[in-house]
Amino acid sequence: MSRTHQTLGEFIIENQTSFKYSSGELSSLINSIRLAAKVVNYEVNKAGLVDIIGAAGDRNIQGEDQQKLDVYANEKFIQTMTNRNIVCGIASEEEDDFIAINSQDENHQNKYVVLIDPLDGSSNIDVNVSVGTIFSIYRRVTPIGTPVTIEDFLQPGNQQVAAGYVVYGTSTMLVYTTGDGVNGFTLNPAIGTFYLSHPNMEFPVDGQIYSVNEGNYIHFPQGIKNYIKYCQMEEGDRPYTSRYIGSLVSDFHRNMIKGGIYLYPKSSLNAKGKLRLLYECNPMAFLAEQANGKASDGNQRILDIQPTELHERVPFVCGSRNMVEKCEEFIRNA
């Protein structure tokens, strides 16, 4: 039987040369993320049967109760990338500070740092709703063979060399970009191989879905309230459909396929919104732009924001280009 789908491994090798810094190092890094994703997927799929659901008992630096699967996924991704000696530094939602990996060893020639949200959508773990992993990759800016510093992590999103996510849903998919479009790979669990199932993914420029936690409506700025009302009005192709899974990865993935907008605005509850710039908004914004979509904080392009802290938050508006522009218009005119 001739195989119709290319494997992720074949795709990585075939496209290695189209990557301007191509030395095989980034390919090995994506491969190690692929491996860790399979290990985490195995646990996610049997969450409920094994002691992997519920709180782990600790809080992360953001004051959130860490779920057991947050901790497990964090360990697996860090372990895999460290064991394969493929990065010089890692920052994670579940780690207070960045981790330097052998970077002070002058023989250590690794150039990349990775920022990761090991388990996205933690509130959905125990209720069997899809969750994800998000990753963002940069070339270090400090000299090779010297210890990585915070500078290597606080780079604006427009300096990312690769970004992606894994969605653990009805099927498990790995979706990523190296700045040359966005491609999606589906895991065939029977043989543990990812196959190219969604080549050249693109946001439709317009959509009919809006994704926001309307439970926070009264706390939203007037511009956001006006935009939500606009989405709900009987006019033209509206009202749009409201869909909110509560896992950024899953809401983004659906909206990229069907057309839609995801909002996590600032509010009187969270002056800067909830989502983290470095390992949630920057990677999703890079993917969105590579898929002909758009991402901003309501005013400024996410990828041009200069980060100042590892776990800083920003308001997030992301999705189909025309929908994001309409939302920005409401914010400007409020």
Ligand SMILES: O=P(O)(O)OC[C@H]1O[C@](O)(COP(=O)(O)O)[C@@H](O)[C@@H]1O
């Ligand atoms: O429950 P809320 O306030 O609507 O927040 C949901 C959002 O928070 C997140 O769960 C934050 O991510 P983590 O689960 O990685 O902390 C997003 O995935 C999701 O979009």
Ligand SMILES: [Mg+2]
């Ligand atoms: Mg998250």
Ligand SMILES: [Mg+2]
């Ligand atoms: Mg998380």
